[in-house]
C-alpha cells in the first residue's frame with residue numbers, strides 16, 4: 074500500500090547498467106515509502122544494488138525504470154534536499170575542517186562569516202568544538218567522518234543518504250559513531266537511508282530495515298525494528314536485539330555466503346589471469 078504522506082517514495086525503481094555491449098541489472102521493481110524523519114537501513118548481499126539505490130535517490134544516476142519522488146516531486150538530479158555520505162570521508166586536505174564543512178554553503182553563495190558560523194554550530198553538534206582550524210590530516214578516522222557528516226548536514230538536507238559511513242572505522246569508534254549518529258538524528262529529525270553490511274548496526278540504528286535479494290536487488294522484506302528509543306549500547310545485549318539480528322540474518326545468510334564464494338572465485342580467476350597476462354606482458358583486470 075502506498076502511503077500518501079511519505080516524504081520519500083520509490084516506485085517500481087530499477088537500474089540496468091549497460092557497458093561495452095553487456096548489461097548488468099542491479100535493481101528491479103523497488104517500491105518503498107519512507108515517512109519524514111524515519112531511519113531506514115538497507116541490507117543485502119554484496120553487489121545486490123545497495124549503493125546503486127542510494128545513487129538513484131541522490132539523483133547521481135538516472136533510473137532505468139520507475140521513479141524517486143521527494144515531497145511528491147520527481148528527483149531528476151542531485152539537489153540540496155539530499156546529501157550523500159560515503160565510507161571514505163572525501164575531505165579536501167588543503168581546507169581547514171571549518172572550510173570543509175562550509176564548502177556547500179560557499180557554493181550556495183553564503184558569506185565567509187555565515188559559513189564560519191554555521192560550521193562552528195555543526196562542529197559542536199558532531200562533537201568537534203575547537204577543531205575548526207585543524208586540517209583533515211590532523212584528525213583520526215572517526216573525527217574525519219564526523220566532519221563529513223557535519224558537511225552533509227550543512228546544506229540542511231531533508232534526506233541523509235549514508236553509504237556504509239562507518240565501515241572504515243575500528244570497532245570501538247564505530248560503536249561510538251553509531252551512538253553519535255542517533256543523537257544527531259534525534260536532534261535534527263532527518264530522514265535517513267543507511268546502507269550497511271552489518272546487521273547489528275542496522276538493527277541498532279533503524280526504525281525499519283529493507284532486506285534486498287541478491288542481484289538484481291528486489292525488496293525481499295521490510296522489517297519493523299520494535300526496540301524502544303532512545304537506544305543506548307545496553308540495548309545490544311537484550312534478547313530482543315538478538316532476536317531482530319537473527320531474523321534479518323536468516324533472510325540474507327544464504328545469499329551472503331554465495332556472494333562471498335563468488336567473490337573468492339572471481340578473485341582467484343583474476344589472480345590466475347593476471348599471472349598469465351604477466352607472462353605475456355599484458356595487464357588484465
Ligand SMILES: Nc1ncnc2c1ncn2[C@@H]1O[C@H](COP(=O)(O)OP(=O)(O)OP(=O)(O)O)[C@@H](O)[C@H]1O
Pocket residue numbers: 090091092097098099117118119120121122123124125126288
Ligand atoms: N557504473 C556501473 N557500471 C556497471 N555496473 C555497475 C556500475 N555500478 C554498479 N554496477 C554493478 O551493479 C551491481 C550492484 O552494485 P552496487 O555497488 O550497487 O552493489 P552493493 O550492494 O552496494 O555492493 P557492495 O555491498 O559490495 O558495496 C554490481 O553487480 C555492480 O558491479
